[in-house]
Amino acid sequence: MCGIIGxxxxxxxxxxxxxxxxxxxxMNERGSGEGAGYVAYGIYPEYxxxxxxxxxxxxxxxxxxxxxxxxxxxxxxVHDEQIKTYEQPNIRKVHTPWRYFFRPDRSLMPKxxxxxxxxxxxxxxxxxxxKNGALIFSSGKNLGVFKAAGWPEDVADFYRIQDYxxxxxxxxxxxxxxxxxxxxxxxxxxxxxxxxxxNGEITSYGTNRRxxxxxxxxxTMFTDTEVVAYLIDLLVRKHxxxxxxxxxxxxxxxxxxxxxxxxKEQELNRAIRLAYGSALMNGPFAICVANENTLVxxxxxxKLRPLVxxxxxxxxxISSEEAAIRRMEPDVDNIAxxxxxxxxxxxVIS
Amino acid sequence: MxxxxxxxxxxxDIDPDQCxxxxxxxxxxxxGVFRKDGDAIRVNSRNCVACHRCSAFCPRDAISIYExxxxxxxxxxxxxxxxxxIFNQAKTGKIVLAGMGNALPYxxxxxxxxxxxCQVTNPSIDPLREPMELRTYLGKKPSSLSLxxxxxxxxxxxxxxxxxxxxxxxxxxxxMSYGAxxxxxxxxxxxxxxxxxxxxxxxxxxxxxxxxxxxKNMIVQVASGxxxxxxxxxxxxxxxxxxxGQGAKPGLGGHLPGEKICADVSYTRMIxxxxxxxxxxxxxxxxxxxxxxxxxxxxxxxxEWKKPVFVKIAAVHNSAxxxxxxxxxxxxxVVIDGFRGGxxxxxxxxxxxxxxPVEAAVASVDAKLRQQGIRNKVSIIASGGIRESADVAKxxxxxxxxxYIGTSALVAMGCRVxxxxxxxxxxxxxxxxxxxxxxxxxxxxxxxxxxxLIHGWTLELAELMGAAGINSIESLRGNRDRxxxxxxxxxxxxxxxxxxVGA
Numbered sequence: 001m002c003g004i005i006g007x008x009x010x011x012x013x014x015x016x017x018x019x020x021x022x023x024x025x026x027m028n029e030r031g032s033g034e035g036a037g038y039v040a041y042g043i044y045p046e047y048x049x050x051x052x053x054x055x056x057x058x059x060x061x062x063x064x065x066x067x068x069x070x071x072x073x074x075x076x077x078v079h080d081e082q083i084k085t086y087e088q089p090n091i092r093k094v095h096t097p098w099r100y101f102f103r104p105d106r107s108l109m110p111k112x113x114x115x116x117x118x119x120x121x122x123x124x125x126x127x128x129x130x131k132n133g134a135l136i137f138s139s140g141k142n143l144g145v146f147k148a149a150g151w152p153e154d155v156a157d158f159y160r161i162q163d164y165x166x167x168x169x170x171x172x173x174x175x176x177x178x179x180x181x182x183x184x185x186x187x188x189x190x191x192x193x194x195x196x197x198x199n200g201e202i203t204s205y206g207t208n209r210r211x212x213x214x215x216x217x218x219x220t221m222f223t224d225t226e227v228v229a230y231l232i233d234l235l236v237r238k239h240x241x242x243x244x245x246x247x248x249x250x251x252x253x254x255x256x257x258x259x260x261x262x263x264k265e266q267e268l269n270r271a272i273r274l275a276y277g278s279a280l281m282n283g284p285f286a287i288c289v290a291n292e293n294t295l296v297x298x299x300x301x302x303k304l305r306p307l308v309x310x311x312x313x314x315x316x317x318i319s320s321e322e323a324a325i326r327r328m329e330p331d332v333d334n335i336a337x338x339x340x341x342x343x344x345x346x347x348v349i350s
Numbered sequence: 351m352x353x354x355x356x357x358x359x360x361x362x363d364i365d366p367d368q369c370x371x372x373x374x375x376x377x378x379x380x381x382g383v384f385r386k387d388g389d390a391i392r393v394n395s396r397n398c399v400a401c402h403r404c405s406a407f408c409p410r411d412a413i414s415i416y417e418x419x420x421x422x423x424x425x426x427x428x429x430x431x432x433x434x435x436i437f438n439q440a441k442t443g444k445i446v447l448a449g450m451g452n453a454l455p456y457x458x459x460x461x462x463x464x465x466x467x468c469q470v471t472n473p474s475i476d477p478l479r480e481p482m483e484l485r486t487y488l489g490k491k492p493s494s495l496s497l498x499x500x501x502x503x504x505x506x507x508x509x510x511x512x513x514x515x516x517x518x519x520x521x522x523x524x525x526m527s528y529g530a531x532x533x534x535x536x537x538x539x540x541x542x543x544x545x546x547x548x549x550x551x552x553x554x555x556x557x558x559x560x561x562x563x564x565x566k567n568m569i570v571q572v573a574s575g576x577x578x579x580x581x582x583x584x585x586x587x588x589x590x591x592x593x594x595g596q597g598a599k600p601g602l603g604g605h606l607p608g609e610k611i612c613a614d615v616s617y618t619r620m621i622x623x624x625x626x627x628x629x630x631x632x633x634x635x636x637x638x639x640x641x642x643x644x645x646x647x648x649x650x651x652x653x654e655w656k657k658p659v660f661v662k663i664a665a666v667h668n669s670a671x672x673x674x675x676x677x678x679x680x681x682x683x684v685v686i687d688g689f690r691g692g693x694x695x696x697x698x699x700x701x702x703x704x705x706x707p708v709e710a711a712v713a714s715v716d717a718k719l720r721q722q723g724i725r726n727k728v729s730i731i732a733s734g735g736i737r738e739s740a741d742v743a744k745x746x747x748x749x750x751x752x753x754y755i756g757t758s759a760l761v762a763m764g765c766r767v768x769x770x771x772x773x774x775x776x777x778x779x780x781x782x783x784x785x786x787x788x789x790x791x792x793x794x795x796x797x798x799x800x801x802x803l804i805h806g807w808t809l810e811l812a813e814l815m816g817a818a819g820i821n822s823i824e825s826l827r828g829n830r831d832r833x834x835x836x837x838x839x840x841x842x843x844x845x846x847x848x849x850x851v852g853a
Contacts, residue, residue: 049840177471201472203819206747206831211736214720239494245505254481268507274491274514277824284819302480302821304473 002199003027003173004187005319006288007328008295008346009135012042013314015169018162023324026172030199030320032094033090037147038157039195039313040166042291044142047101050078051192054145056095064098070127074119076099083146088158095135095183097159099144117192117237121217122192128220135184137296140193142292147172147186152224157184161287168295168350170288172197179222189221192237193230193291198225199320200285200305211278215267231279232289243289244343247298249276252342254301262269288318295346303340310335316346354804356437357706359419361399364391368412375404375413380787381770382779393423395419401768403777419772435698447605448698449771449781450689451757452619452733453596459838460741464851466816477817482812483822485796486752488589488656489514489682491726504697513658513683515569516590517752518547519808520823521742523800524687524733524754525571525662527553527593529606529615529627529696531760532788532795533560535780539759540564540795551591551754553559554604554629558617569660575602575629581652582700590649591660592642594633597708597734600664603629609697609774612783643679650680658682665689665734666704667713670718676728677719683729685754686711690735692757694781695772697731708734709748713779713846716749716828739810748846755804762803763796 005023007015020038044052045197053071057063071077083097101115103118110117138145143166146159152173156162172187177255179185188195202208202224209227228250235246249272253261254288258269275282284304288297297318299307310317310325310332317325318334325332338344362383364375369391377383381397398415405413422430426675438446457632468474475482489512503579523539530553537560543550544567551569552561556578561568570587572579584590595601606627617624617796636642644660662685663669669686687833688708693701712732718723732745733754742753761767765776771781781789815823818832826832834851835843843850 073378152601203468203472203832204825204829206829207825207827210720210828210830211725214723214725234404241495241497242499245497245499255483255485256481264507267511268497268505271492271507271509271511273824274487275493275495275509277491278725278828280822280824282820282822282825302475 001146002175002323003030003320004197004199004286004288004316006168006197006290006295006297007289007315007317008348010314010316010347010349012167012348012350013195014042014165014167015237015315016162017156017164017169018168019210019258019328020171021152021161023319023328024156024173026324026327027173028151028322029337031151031153032175033174034176034178034180035147035149036152036168036172037145037188038156038166038171039138039145039188039190039290040160040161040162041143041149041167041168041290043144043164044101047079048128048279049143050101050103050142051139051141052118052135053100053102054083055098055100055135056135057098058095060096061273066125066132067134070123071100071102072145074108074123075102077102077293084160085158086160087156087226088150091148091153091158099318112260114237120192120200121233125216125218125220129218136192137184140190140292143195145190145195145307147188149181149185149186167291168290170195170197170290170295175243181221184221184233185223187225189226189229191233194229194230194233194289195267196225196228196287196289198285199226200287202285202302203283204281207278208281228281228287228289235276235279243294243296243345245272247296247314247341247343248272249279251298251301252280252282253341293348296343297338297347298343299338299340301341306337306339316344351849355396356434357418358395359418360395360400360501361416361419362395362398362404363414363416364393364432365412365414366372366397369408370410372408374407376409378403378777380775380782389428396687397474399768399770400766401740401770401777402766406764424691436775446698447695447772448769449695450769451692452702453769454702456707458735459707459842459846460735460737460744461788462838463709463744463833463846464808464836465743465747465814465818466834468819472819474819475815475821476834477812480816481821482816484519484808484812486517486520486823487514488517488729488731488752491729493723493726508595513656514682515549515658517549519804519811520746520752520808521552522569522731522752522754524653524756525551525553525569526756526760526814527571527606528558528618529553529555529610529783531780532782533558533614533787534759534791534793535763536561537793538763538791538796539800540567541793541803542800543567544815546645549715552578552587553580553613554593556620557586560616562586562594573629574631574633575627577621577627577629580620584649584653586677587657587662588659589660590653592645592649592681592756593684594636594642595662595664595666595687596693597687597689597705598693598697598706600666600689602697602700603631604693607772609776610633610783615783623832639675639679642676642770643718646680650794659666660685660731662687664691665706665708666684667706669706669711670714673715673728673730674718674722674724677724678727681728683731683734683751684715684717685731686734688734691733693771706829708747710731711844712745713830715747720828724817738809739814742811743826744833746823747828747833751827760798762799769771
């Protein structure tokens, strides 16, 4: 189970966090009150050129100094503060959420074509793998993940999600089977500007993990979803594929369909399957993945999890349930159910 | 020294109440066990190798064969086999030859690994109702693609792909040469693989003209003896395989006894009739990894870079590093032949004591190639001791792309694994060149059996994948999370990168 929802406004007009909270709560049937989370894009305009690192500290006194030192070594912290939270009766505050605005020192990654991103990725992987009481769960620019163990309403109220204004949101209502109660296990998962929410189970996780780890990523969250964030980072940022072609690699057409395509298309799809066979994701899933310009929704190749889309004005909605979309926008147009493996992509145009 | 006659290995009994003196056993036994004597059939059990040809053709089930009818004084160290090897060697003063695969009772890793299935949280997939993809491509894959995506949505592929072999099931038949096995046996396999859409290896014996119609399903082998190799041979194969070593006898070349070199074998191999075909231990033009690279590239150059080139090595302690070297040599696939791999003839001491199991070798090769970021440069083909579809699923989980089967395919044609292949007397017409024996094997009939076997395994593999919630074989490859080790020690679990059951 699990319920997901995503919305993008293609003219970057703000969507209120209160609405997404209500929509996510519509899907409590799909959750168990042990994990929920939100990501909002466009929330830190005053620091938009800095990487916003959201960190769960187990203990400020013991764990924060080491992280500060490491970040100072690799760049500059322009500002950091505790993320404001508001006590909720149903949420046990086991971590202290913190935010840093960070700029890496490019000269420390001389051979990279994307030194800022590579430094931040390296730091995220290193800190999360070390498990020294600090977990970086959000590392993009002008965006932030807010998540905890609890029902969607409680998690929203804990962070006062209604106080944030974003032009792109993803949210997730969790029914955990693997790491219940662990804040790190709640969605969205994020790396740089990529965020992912996921309903399902990736049966190819073992293959995907070994593949992505051979490129230096480290899977540290004990869950299958994080590989999606790393895979899309690899294929889109590092290999230069479009989101559409990356999804083609994750949920490619069946050979019997490829065999019937015109020769050029056949060649292209065969090449994708050959080169990216280890990135193919199997098992039941519906996924929403976003970056600062794009929202992509797609399902597994035989659509074993639901995914519904809707449009209204400049907004594209993608969710597990039509009811959740209608809660956000009662007059929604064009409710549709995308075909298995076929991506639905919304982009900002300004 | 007087050793006397050593105890019988097998005892053959004929039930006189059942026997109708039809004489089929006399005709069928190629080892001279039976003799008709008036109205009785006399038995010389000492000649029996337990190939079961007699009992298989006895219309009355009158023949029983017992193993080890005479007991030795039991001893945990001085086993029967140890003592008999000593007797044998004391008599001959030679290296003892043996056939088939490793015969020591090492634990079998495959049998200590269990597969996964879906329950509740993810649905299993029913291959009868949903597509299930076993298609596999063998060869070099690009590690990333360069695409030109236009605003109108058209996507152009810039990256050029290397030639790959396309197989509809990850099961191929390994290299068993004409010479080691009969032409009828090779023909049966050739017919089967061409109908299924998979491949077979020619072995180091050249390609007989009568198999030319099946050449697009043939992988031609270049081994240290270079037997049968010319440009015609190379051009006919769908792929070329350089054989460095073999799991049954790592570090040695091939040995085909002269008795098996009949006129036709001699012609196909391009060697004198009746001479022992002994291929050298190393290739005399390969004394280092860079020499291998030259041979790979020479073979590619000779065939205009149109064919994948595989390199086969025996699974040995350092396989992972060797495979990493091979992956950098322009080779398209590396074949890892485990220490259970079969053979027509090998020194017993090598067959039983040299090399490592294919499970551990494949796991470490796959891990090493991934660690170095070169896994896409080569496919991994596993061979040596693949006995059933579960073995195929498990070795793919450990990182293989496909498997070669050998002994299993022979068993499908009647082989009883008697292990006497090196004598050239095979009563089933498989490991022999004697016309009166080879004619017993009808290629049309036996091709159906081989085809049935591969087809049956393929169906089972599809079911196993579906149960694991996987509908495409690339998601099984290297997916060690779907395996658990049962009673394996921690060291081995680490090598296999597999958790224990319950974890």
